[in-house]
Amino acid sequence: MTTTTTPAPPPTAAVPVRSRGRRRGDLTASSTTGRIVKYALLVLFLLVVLMPAYVLIVTSFKSGSEIGVTGQWNLPKEWTTASWGKAWASLGPSFGRTFELAIPVAIISSILGAANGFVLSRWRFPGADVVFTLILFGMFIPYQAVMIPLRQIVTSINIQPGIPTLILVHCIYGIPICTLIFRNYYATTVPVELIEAARVDGADLLRTFRSVILPLSAPGFVVTIIWQFTSAWNDYLFAIFLSNTRNGPITIALNALAGAQSPDYAASMAGALITSLPTLAVYVLLGRWFIGGLMAGSVKS
Structure with missing residues (x-):
């Protein structure tokens, strides 16, 4: 009787603890x-x-x-603080007028952009893509190209230069970017089932937009309101063509303060800080939702 012995497996090489710790x-x-x-x-x-x-x-x-x-x-x-007092005395009257310009522009253009974006994203009709392309074309027209024709149109229809004229112009110029933001937001974020459910319940286009879509549009409104408020507040080119120092926004008053023959640099610096404070406050208060609103319409949920 023979006994078969199984050879023992070769020992496994252990990894040195020192080299592992060094890595x-x-x-x-x-x-x-x-x-x-x-x-x-x-x-x-x-x-x-x-x-x-x-x-x-x-x-x-x-x-x-x-x-x-x-x-x-x-x-x-x-x-x-003497320079701050001098700057405020020069900019104070136009400070309130600029709020009268920027707040309506931000709200009106955002609502119009939301309505356009909803119709172009969910309610398809013949030529919808052509209409959307024509609206976007307004984003690529520089301000300088329309200044003289715009001034002639305002003069021919007897619209007085000032804040109401600037509100009208900024709202029209803000429609393309607001439409783009809301169209992307509604197309990728708002479920189609909500719109279909509202349609089954008998809601028409306006009722669906007012009761279903607008309550879900807060991220988009944050983006467009910040964008339009900042654009209207910092605008100088439209303001210099369509208003003056007596009825225009704060950018014209700041230019008059800084562009004198003997400029007061301290007052100019204080005026620049006063002018930038409202837009800074808007970004501080709403900035936490700004990036979220931009990203809300970037990917399909």
Whole structure:
């Protein structure tokens, strides 16, 4: 009787614990270095962006004798708010008029864009794509190309220059971008089943838009309101053609303040800060929903 012995399997080579720990340590060190470089670049970019704001703020609190090229980075020796008072005295009347311009423009153009976007995205009709293309064509017409014809049209129909004329022009010019944003939003975010259910319940086009679509349109309205408010508030080209310093927005008053023969640089800096505060407040208050609203219509849910 013979006995067969099975050979023992060869021993498995063990991975040295030291080399495994070294590899993990190298990965940790490289990720730490990457984070340090990333945050260093972010801080550098932040400083570059904040440098003009620093000069604006510091210069606005300086007296006239301290303002110069060589000392623009220095803090004021004596902090004064006289320049802020002078800037507000010049910009104050136009400050309220600019709110009268920007708020209606943002609301009216957003509602018109929402209506156009809903019709062009969900209620198909012959030539819908052609109509949408023609509406978008308005986005690519530069302001400079229509200034003279627009001025002639306003003069020929006896519309007085001022805030009402600017509201009309900005609403018309804002329709293309608002239509594009809402069309993409409704086409990719709002379920078709909601519209079909409203149609089964007997709702017509207007009732469906008012009762079903508008309550779901908050992200789109945030984007268009921020966009249109900022565009109307910062506009200068339409304002200089269709208004004047007595009935125009704040950008014309700021230009008059900064463009004098003997400009007061401290007052000009203070005026620039006063002019930018409302748009900054809008972005601070609504900015958390701005990116979400833009991305809401970018992918199909």
